[in-house]
Amino acid sequence: MPRRPEQFEELREKSREKILAAALELFANKGYDATSIDSLAKKAGISKGLIYNYFESKxxxxxxxxxxxxxxxxxxxxxxxxxxxxxxxxxxxxxxxxxxxxxxxxxxxxxxxxxxxxxxxxxxxxxxxxxxxxxxxxxxxxxxxxxxxxxxxxxxxxxxxxxxxxxxxxxxxxxxxxxxxxxxxxxxxxxxxxxx
Amino acid sequence: MPRRPEQFEELREKSREKILAAALELFANKGYDATSIDSLAKKAGISKGLIYNYFESKxxxxxxxxxxxxxxxxxxxxxxxxxxxxxxxxxxxxxxxxxxxxxxxxxxxxxxxxxxxxxxxxxxxxxxxxxxxxxxxxxxxxxxxxxxxxxxxxxxxxxxxxxxxxxxxxxxxxxxxxxxxxxxxxxxxxxxxxxx
Amino acid sequence: MPRRPEQFEELREKSREKILAAALELFANKGYDATSIDSLAKKAGISKGLIYNYFESKxxxxxxxxxxxxxxxxxxxxxxxxxxxxxxxxxxxxxxxxxxxxxxxxxxxxxxxxxxxxxxxxxxxxxxxxxxxxxxxxxxxxxxxxxxxxxxxxxxxxxxxxxxxxxxxxxxxxxxxxxxxxxxxxxxxxxxxxxx
Amino acid sequence: MPRRPEQFEELREKSREKILAAALELFANKGYDATSIDSLAKKAGISKGLIYNYFESKxxxxxxxxxxxxxxxxxxxxxxxxxxxxxxxxxxxxxxxxxxxxxxxxxxxxxxxxxxxxxxxxxxxxxxxxxxxxxxxxxxxxxxxxxxxxxxxxxxxxxxxxxxxxxxxxxxxxxxxxxxxxxxxxxxxxxxxxxx
DNA sequence: GATGAATGAGCATTCATTCAT
DNA sequence: AATGAATGAATGCTCATTCAT
Incomplete structure (x- = not known):
C-alpha cells in the first residue's frame, strides 16, 4: 500500500531541508569548490544519490x-x-x-x-x-x-x-x-x- | 660560451614573474579552484612542467x-x-x-x-x-x-x-x-x- | 467485497503488458543501456517499484x-x-x-x-x-x-x-x-x- | 632538455594507436556502453587520464x-x-x-x-x-x-x-x-x- | 633550464535496486 | 498490489603533479 501524498511530501521536505542546511554550513565554511557531494551527503546524514532527487546539480x-x-x-x-x-x-x-x-x-x-x-x-x-x-x-x-x-x-x-x-x-x-x-x-x- | 650566473638569474626571475602575473590575473578573475595549471602555463607562455621549477605546488x-x-x-x-x-x-x-x-x-x-x-x-x-x-x-x-x-x-x-x-x-x-x-x-x- | 482471483490475474496481466510494451519501444529506439527504469516506468504509466513486482531485473x-x-x-x-x-x-x-x-x-x-x-x-x-x-x-x-x-x-x-x-x-x-x-x-x- | 618535437609526435602516435586498437576490440565485442574507460585504459596498457590527452570524450x-x-x-x-x-x-x-x-x-x-x-x-x-x-x-x-x-x-x-x-x-x-x-x-x- | 606525455586520486553524476508504508 | 524515497556502486572525466629526455 503506498504512502499517502502528504507523507511523501513530508519526507521530501525534511530531506530537502537537511541538504540545504548541510550545504549552507559547508559552502560557507569550506567554500563551494572545496565541498564535495560526498561530504555534503555525510553531513546531511543521507546518501549521495538522494541529493540528486532534490537538486539537479551541485x-x-x-x-x-x-x-x-x-x-x-x-x-x-x-x-x-x-x-x-x-x-x-x-x-x-x-x-x-x-x-x-x-x-x-x-x-x-x-x-x-x-x-x-x-x-x-x-x-x-x-x-x-x-x-x-x-x-x-x-x-x-x-x-x-x-x-x-x-x-x-x-x-x-x-x-x-x-x-x-x-x-x-x-x-x-x-x-x-x-x-x-x-x-x-x-x-x-x-x-x-x-x-x- | 656559458652564460654568466647573472644571466641565469635574470631568466629565472623573468619566468617567475610571468607565472606570478598570470596567476594573479587568473586567480582573481576566475578563482583559485577554477584556474588549472594548464591554463596558467598557457597564459604565462611557458610549459606546465616549468612551473614546478619555480613553485612547489599550486x-x-x-x-x-x-x-x-x-x-x-x-x-x-x-x-x-x-x-x-x-x-x-x-x-x-x-x-x-x-x-x-x-x-x-x-x-x-x-x-x-x-x-x-x-x-x-x-x-x-x-x-x-x-x-x-x-x-x-x-x-x-x-x-x-x-x-x-x-x-x-x-x-x-x-x-x-x-x-x-x-x-x-x-x-x-x-x-x-x-x-x-x-x-x-x-x-x-x-x-x-x-x-x- | 474482495476481488475474484481472475480479476487479480487480469490486473497483473495488464501491468505486465504495459511494461513489456513500453520496454519494447524504448529498448528498440533508444537502446537497452540508454533506457532507464525510471523512464520505462513513466512510459508504462506505473511506478518504478511496481516493475520489480513483475520482473526480477531490467x-x-x-x-x-x-x-x-x-x-x-x-x-x-x-x-x-x-x-x-x-x-x-x-x-x-x-x-x-x-x-x-x-x-x-x-x-x-x-x-x-x-x-x-x-x-x-x-x-x-x-x-x-x-x-x-x-x-x-x-x-x-x-x-x-x-x-x-x-x-x-x-x-x-x-x-x-x-x-x-x-x-x-x-x-x-x-x-x-x-x-x-x-x-x-x-x-x-x-x-x-x-x-x- | 626537452624532447624534440618528432619524439613527442612519435609518443603521441603510439599512444593514440594503442587506445584505438583497444577500443575497437572492446567496443566491438562488449559493446560501447558496456566498455568502461577504466577497462579501456587497462586493455591499452595506459592510464585512464592519458586517454583524455588524445580524445575529448568516450x-x-x-x-x-x-x-x-x-x-x-x-x-x-x-x-x-x-x-x-x-x-x-x-x-x-x-x-x-x-x-x-x-x-x-x-x-x-x-x-x-x-x-x-x-x-x-x-x-x-x-x-x-x-x-x-x-x-x-x-x-x-x-x-x-x-x-x-x-x-x-x-x-x-x-x-x-x-x-x-x-x-x-x-x-x-x-x-x-x-x-x-x-x-x-x-x-x-x-x-x-x-x-x- | 624546459618540455609535455603520463599518472591516478578525486569528483559530480547516474541508475538499478530495495524497502517502509 | 503500488508508491517513490533512499541507497551506493559504478562511470566518465579533471587536474595537480611527476619524470624521462
Missing part, C-alpha cells in the same frame, strides 16, 4: 541557498517599510542588519564570497546584480531622497555594513559589533541640530 | 602572491610613517588605499576572497591573522591612541575601506570612488572645532 | 521480450507448415517475414541489435544460439532437403532477409521493400524449367 | 574508429575503380568485401551495431547517412546503370552482404563464407546468355 544547491538568502533579506527590509519616520526606519534597518549578521553569519558569509567569485555564479550574475540594485534602491529610500547627498550617505552606510560583515566573519566574536552599531546609529540616525 | 603560487600583496601593503603604509601630523597621516593613508584599490583591483580582490575562504588558505591562516592584526595596530596608530574611541574610529575606517573595496569590485567604474573618498576625508580628517 | 525484461519475439516468429512459421507444396510454402514464409518486418519493426530491430551485442545477452547466448539453430533447421526444411544446395540456398535467403531488415531499419520507408520482395520471390519461388 | 573515440573504418572501406572500393569491365569490377568488389569481413570482423561488427544504435551516434547520423548513400551510389555504379533493374540488383547485393556479415558475426567460422561467396559470384557475375 550548483543548483548553491543557487537555492542564494535565493533563500535573498528572500530572507528582502523580507526583513520590507517588514520595516511601515515605519514612516525616515530616521527611525534607518535605525531599524541597521539594527536588523546587525542582527542578521550575528544570527546568520553563514548566510552573510556565503553571499559575500559568492558576490566576489565570478566563476561559480556565472549564470546567476543577474541575481547578484538585481540583488545589489535592490540594495541600492533600498539604501536611497532609507536615507531619504535620490539627491547626491542621499546617495553618498546610503553608499557609505552600505559599505560600512559590508565591511563590518567582512571583519566580523574574520575576527569572530572578538570584533566589537555592539560598539560599532551604537557608533553608526549615533552618526547616521541622530537628528541634526537645525541651524539657527 | 597553492604555493597563491601564497607567494599573497605575500607579495602583503608586503606591498605594508610598504605603502610604512612609507607614510614619516608624516608626523596624525590627521595628515590618516589622510595620506586613506588616499593611498583608494589609489591601490583603483590601480590594483586584482590584488585587492584576491586578498578579500582569500580572507573569506578558509578552505584555500587553511595553513596560511596565520598569515591572514597576522596581516589583520597589523591592520589593527596600524589603524590604532593612525587615529592617535589606543583609547576606546581610537579603536572604534579605526575599526570604522577599516570597515569602510573594506566595504568600499567590495562594492568597487562588484560595481566597477560606476561606483563613485572619488566622492566617497572626499566624504571619508571630510568626516575623519577634518580638525574638530574645539568647544568654547 | 535484464529479465529484455529476456521476456526476446522470448515473446521468438515465440511469435516460431508461431508464424509453424502456421505455414500445413502448406505442403515447398515452393508455395517458401513463398508464404517469405511474405510473412516481410510482413513482420513492416508491421513490427521494433521487434526485429531489437532482436538484431541483441544478436550483435554479446555484452547485453551474455547469459542468454544460448537462447540466441537455439533461435538461430532453429532458423537454420527451418530454412533447410523450407528449401527442401539437407543437401548442400539446399543449405546454401536457405542461407542465402536467410542472409537476404537479415540484410533487408537491416537496411529497412536504417532507411525506413524509402527502402523499396515491395520491389525487393517481388524480386526475391521471382528468384527463389519460381519453378525451374526442367532441362529438356 | 564518444569521440567511437567516432574516430568509425571514421577510420569508413575511410578504409572507401579506399578499398576506390582501389577497384580502375577495373573497367563491369562484371569483373563487381566480382572484385564482392571478393574484397568478403575479405574485409573475414579479416576485420571487429570493424564490420562495430559499424553494423552502430548503424542500428540510434542513441550512441546521434550526431554522427550524418556520417552514417552519407556512408550509406555512398554505398548506394557505389552499388549502382557496380551493376551498371541507374535503371530500376540496376537499383534493385545493387540493393539485393548490398542486403546480401549485410546479411552475410550479420550471420558471420553470429556463427563465426562455421558459417560457410566461401561457398556463399562462390554462389553470389555465380549468380551476379556470370555473363547472361543472350537470348537466341
Amino acid at each position: 550548483k543548483s544547491i548553491l543557487i537555492a541557498i542564494f535565493d533563500d538568502a535573498m528572500k530572507m533579506g528582502e523580507d526583513m527590509i520590507m517588514g520595516q517599510m511601515s515605519v514612516k519616520d525616515p530616521l527611525l526606519r534607518k535605525k531599524a534597518i541597521i539594527e536588523l542588519t546587525f542582527a542578521m549578521i550575528k544570527e546568520r553569519p553563514e548566510y552573510v558569509k556565503l553571499l559575500t564570497v559568492m558576490a566576489l567569485q565570478p566563476g561559480v555564479m556565472a549564470e546567476t550574475k543577474e541575481f547578484t546584480k538585481n540583488a545589489y540594485k535592490k540594495t541600492g534602491e533600498w539604501s536611497k529610500v532609507i536615507t531619504g531622497k535620490g539627491k547626491k547627498d542621499g546617495l553618498i550617505e546610503s553608499l557609505m552606510i552600505g559599505a560600512l555594513m559590508d565591511g563590518i560583515t567582512l571583519n566580523f566573519i574574520m575576527y569572530g566574536k572578538q570584533y566589537p559589533m555592539e560598539e560599532l552599531k551604537k557608533e553608526i546609529i549615533r552618526i547616521y540616525c541622530t537628528p541634526k541640530k537645525s541651524k539657527k | 597553492k604555493s603560487i597563491l601564497i607567494a602572491i599573497f605575500d607579495d600583496a602583503m608586503k606591498m601593503g605594508e610598504d605603502m603604509i610604512m612609507g607614510q610613517m614619516s608624516v608626523k601630523d596624525p590627521l595628515l597621516r590618516k589622510k595620506a593613508i586613506i588616499e593611498l588605499t583608494f589609489a591601490m584599490i583603483k590601480e590594483r583591483p586584482e590584488y585587492v580582490k584576491l586578498l578579500t576572497v582569500m580572507a573569506l575562504q578558509p578552505g584555500v588558505m587553511a595553513e596560511t591562516k596565520e598569515f591572514t591573522k597576522n596581516a589583520y592584526k597589523k591592520t589593527g595596530e596600524w589603524s590604532k596608530v593612525i587615529t592617535g591612541k589606543g583609547k576606546k574611541d581610537g579603536l572604534i574610529e579605526s575599526l570604522m575606517i577599516g570597515a569602510l575601506m573594506d566595504g568600499i573595496t567590495l562594492n568597487f569590485i562588484m560595481y566597477g567604474k560606476q561606483y563613485p570612488m572619488e566622492e566617497l573618498k572626499k566624504e571619508i576625508i571630510r568626516i575623519y580628517c577634518t580638525p574638530k572645532k574645539s568647544k568654547k | 535484464k529479465s525484461i529484455l529476456i521476456a521480450i526476446f522470448d515473446d519475439a521468438m515465440k511469435m516468429g516460431e508461431d508464424m512459421i509453424m502456421g505455414q507448415m500445413s502448406v505442403k507444396d515447398p515452393l508455395l510454402r517458401k513463398k508464404a514464409i517469405i511474405e510473412l517475414t516481410f510482413a513482420m518486418i513492416k508491421e513490427r519493426p521494433e521487434y526485429v530491430k531489437l532482436l538484431t541489435v541483441m544478436a550483435l551485442q554479446p555484452g547485453v545477452m551474455a547469459e542468454t547466448k544460448e537462447f540466441t544460439k537455439n533461435a538461430y539453430k532453429k532458423t537454420g533447421e527451418w530454412s533447410k526444411v523450407i528449401t527442401g532437403k539437407g543437401k548442400k544446395d539446399g543449405l546454401i540456398e536457405s542461407l542465402m535467403i536467410g542472409a537476404l532477409m537479415d540484410g533487408i531488415t537491416l537496411n529497412f531499419i536504417m532507411y525506413g520507408k524509402q527502402y523499396p521493400m515491395e520491389e525487393l520482395k517481388k524480386e526475391i520471390i521471382r528468384i527463389y519461388c519460381t519453378p525451374k524449367k526442367s532441362k529438356k | 564518444k569521440s573515440i567511437l567516432i574516430a574508429i568509425f571514421d577510420d573504418a569508413m575511410k578504409m572501406g572507401e579506399d578499398m572500393i576506390m582501389g577497384q575503380m580502375s577495373v573497367k569491365d563491369p562484371l569483373l569490377r563487381k566480382k572484385a568488389i564482392i571478393e574484397l568485401t568478403f575479405a574485409m569481413i573475414k579479416e576485420r570482423p571487429e570493424y564490420v561488427k562495430l559499424l553494423t551495431v552502430m548503424a542500428l544504435q540510434p542513441g550512441v551516434m546521434a550526431e554522427t547520423k550524418e556520417f552514417t547517412k552519407n556512408a550509406y548513400k555512398k554505398t548506394g551510389e557505389w552499388s549502382k555504379v557496380i551493376t551498371g546503370k541507374g535503371k530500376k533493374d540496376g537499383l534493385i540488383e545493387s540493393l539485393m547485393i548490398g542486403a546480401l552482404m549485410d546479411g552475410i556479415t550479420l550471420n558471420f558475426i553470429m556463427y563465426g567460422k562455421q558459417y560457410p563464407m566461401e561457398e556463399l561467396k562462390k554462389e553470389i559470384i555465380r549468380i551476379y557475375c556470370t555473363p547472361k546468355k543472350s537470348k537466341k
